[in-house]
Amino acid sequence: MLKTKMKNISIVLYKPKYAGNVGSIARAAKNMGIGKIIIVEASGFDHEEMQQRSTHLAADVLDKIRYCKNIGEALGKFNYIVGTTARLGKARGPFISPRAMANDIVNISQKNKVALLFGPEDTGLANDQMRFCQSVVTIPTSREFTSLNLSHAVMILCYELFVASSGEAQELVPTLARSNELEGMYGQIKTLLANIGFLNPENPDYWMMHLRRFFTRAGILSREVKIVRGICRQLEWYAHHKKT
Amino acid sequence: MLKTKMKNISIVLYKPKYAGNVGSIARAAKNMGIGKIIIVEASGFDHEEMQQRSTHLAADVLDKIRYCKNIGEALGKFNYIVGTTARLGKARGPFISPRAMANDIVNISQKNKVALLFGPEDTGLANDQMRFCQSVVTIPTSREFTSLNLSHAVMILCYELFVASSGEAQELVPTLARSNELEGMYGQIKTLLANIGFLNPENPDYWMMHLRRFFTRAGILSREVKIVRGICRQLEWYAHHKKT
Numbered sequence: 001m002l003k004t005k006m007k008n009i010s011i012v013l014y015k016p017k018y019a020g021n022v023g024s025i026a027r028a029a030k031n032m033g034i035g036k037i038i039i040v041e042a043s044g045f046d047h048e049e050m051q052q053r054s055t056h057l058a059a060d061v062l063d064k065i066r067y068c069k070n071i072g073e074a075l076g077k078f079n080y081i082v083g084t085t086a087r088l089g090k091a092r093g094p095f096i097s098p099r100a101m102a103n104d105i106v107n108i109s110q111k112n113k114v115a116l117l118f119g120p121e122d123t124g125l126a127n128d129q130m131r132f133c134q135s136v137v138t139i140p141t142s143r144e145f146t147s148l149n150l151s152h153a154v155m156i157l158c159y160e161l162f163v164a165s166s167g168e169a170q171e172l173v174p175t176l177a178r179s180n181e182l183e184g185m186y187g188q189i190k191t192l193l194a195n196i197g198f199l200n201p202e203n204p205d206y207w208m209m210h211l212r213r214f215f216t217r218a219g220i221l222s223r224e225v226k227i228v229r230g231i232c233r234q235l236e237w238y239a240h241h242k243k244t
Numbered sequence: 245m246l247k248t249k250m251k252n253i254s255i256v257l258y259k260p261k262y263a264g265n266v267g268s269i270a271r272a273a274k275n276m277g278i279g280k281i282i283i284v285e286a287s288g289f290d291h292e293e294m295q296q297r298s299t300h301l302a303a304d305v306l307d308k309i310r311y312c313k314n315i316g317e318a319l320g321k322f323n324y325i326v327g328t329t330a331r332l333g334k335a336r337g338p339f340i341s342p343r344a345m346a347n348d349i350v351n352i353s354q355k356n357k358v359a360l361l362f363g364p365e366d367t368g369l370a371n372d373q374m375r376f377c378q379s380v381v382t383i384p385t386s387r388e389f390t391s392l393n394l395s396h397a398v399m400i401l402c403y404e405l406f407v408a409s410s411g412e413a414q415e416l417v418p419t420l421a422r423s424n425e426l427e428g429m430y431g432q433i434k435t436l437l438a439n440i441g442f443l444n445p446e447n448p449d450y451w452m453m454h455l456r457r458f459f460t461r462a463g464i465l466s467r468e469v470k471i472v473r474g475i476c477r478q479l480e481w482y483a484h485h486k487k488t
Contacts, residue, residue, distance in 0.1 A: 218462030
């Protein structure tokens with residue numbers, strides 16, 4: 001029976017604000033068998049406060065935290081990135097539930113490195129970080145108060161993954177393209193679409209967001225990235241060739 | 245479809261030690277639509293610390309906390325009491341999972357008042373409190389570190405109840421493109437790729453098959469077909485425009 005490969009799961013915290021939350025997250029991660037945390041664009045957290053919340057049993061997770069200066073570097077080696085948002089009602093969907101995410105990740109985690117990406121406590125993830133994500137999870141809550149404590153949100157996702165780690169047999173997912181391969185492809189598509197006048201120069205990311213969602217929903221493979229880039233190259237060559 | 249009656253659910257904390265945890269629990273409860281907390285054999289928590297963790301949006305839950313001097317009094321009016329423990333391997337079972345508990349409570353909560361009972365942070369519930377319980381939940385964890393933060397444990401149970409309160413954890417599947425929309429798109433792509441010399445005229449379907457696989461794996465939507473066709477049209481226009 002297929003189980004989530006917990007060792008292929010990492011938690012990526014974008015600009016967390018509070019040492020206490022980082023400590024609580026280390027504890028939650030360790031409770032659920034996850035050992036890797038990456039912190040992006042934030043550092044200098046009070047170690048004592050972190051350790052108090054993590055307890056000494058999760059001190060090893062704290063000590064191994066990797067700090068990255070930018071999100072591209074942090075996510076570059078991951079094959080599948082799961083974003084999290086409380087913001088329903090904005091046109092950034094589709095959003096999936098933590099349980100559906102966990103069911104997907106059972107398969108994906110077999111051969112792929114998976115990042116769970118969380119935004120800052122006060123604002124959550126912005127579009128600039130969301131665009132890296134292959135899927136976006138919204139934790140169901142009461143309408144009266146939708147904002148979860150960051151460590152609670154992390155715990156719910158880790159818990160669902162852990163429960164799914166004893167789950168049903170499903171089909172095997174092959175190795176997906178890495179984030180830096182995807183970004184290279186998106187950059188090339190964006191340039192091409194700008195050149196042919198398809199993208200509005202004032203808001204080039206509107207259509208790109210739709211394309212990103214579509215490509216990543218498919219779970220695009222390395223070799224498919226190469227096909228798409230080959231087509232783009234040929235289109236560029238053709239356009240240039242016609243010009244001269 | 246039957247849903248958990250969240251208004252019939254209360255959280256009962258037996259001898260909690262830390263004001264911060266009580267505040268976090270108030271927030272978690274409110275996030276999941278639970279408004280009632282009872283604290284047994286403990287009081288005098290620092291209000292500022294509680295409120296900092298609950299945030300002002302859960303201040304009403306904090307203000308309504310009922311303090312009881314003994315557990316019999318606290319639990320007397322409840323019809324069904326769910327205990328929680330991390331202690332596996334002791335002869336106090338049978339233990340059920342949070343999910344199984346939530347499924348049971350859907351029915352039970354229709355006509356019964358349900359208490360979720362949690363013990364102190366360090367020791368958990370002892371037999372003296374366990375004997376009140378109709379069922380006992382153990383949250384699944386990694387064997388390396390089984391002890392959850394109290395507010396995390398509360399959150400997981402409340403979350404499972406909340407998910408069960410919305411009936412099935414169903415995903416909204418949007419309407420996919422119809423076959424004739426897809427075929428129109430493939431025809432247009434094939435023409436374009438032939439025109440720019442990307443497709444081998446002797447075997448045009450080789451790359452097209454790869455593209456078809458990719459597009460259909462994604463479950464492409466109507467509006468996405470329109471975007472792709474818009475891009476193709478623009479590319480054709482651009483190529484033609486350059487020519488003349």
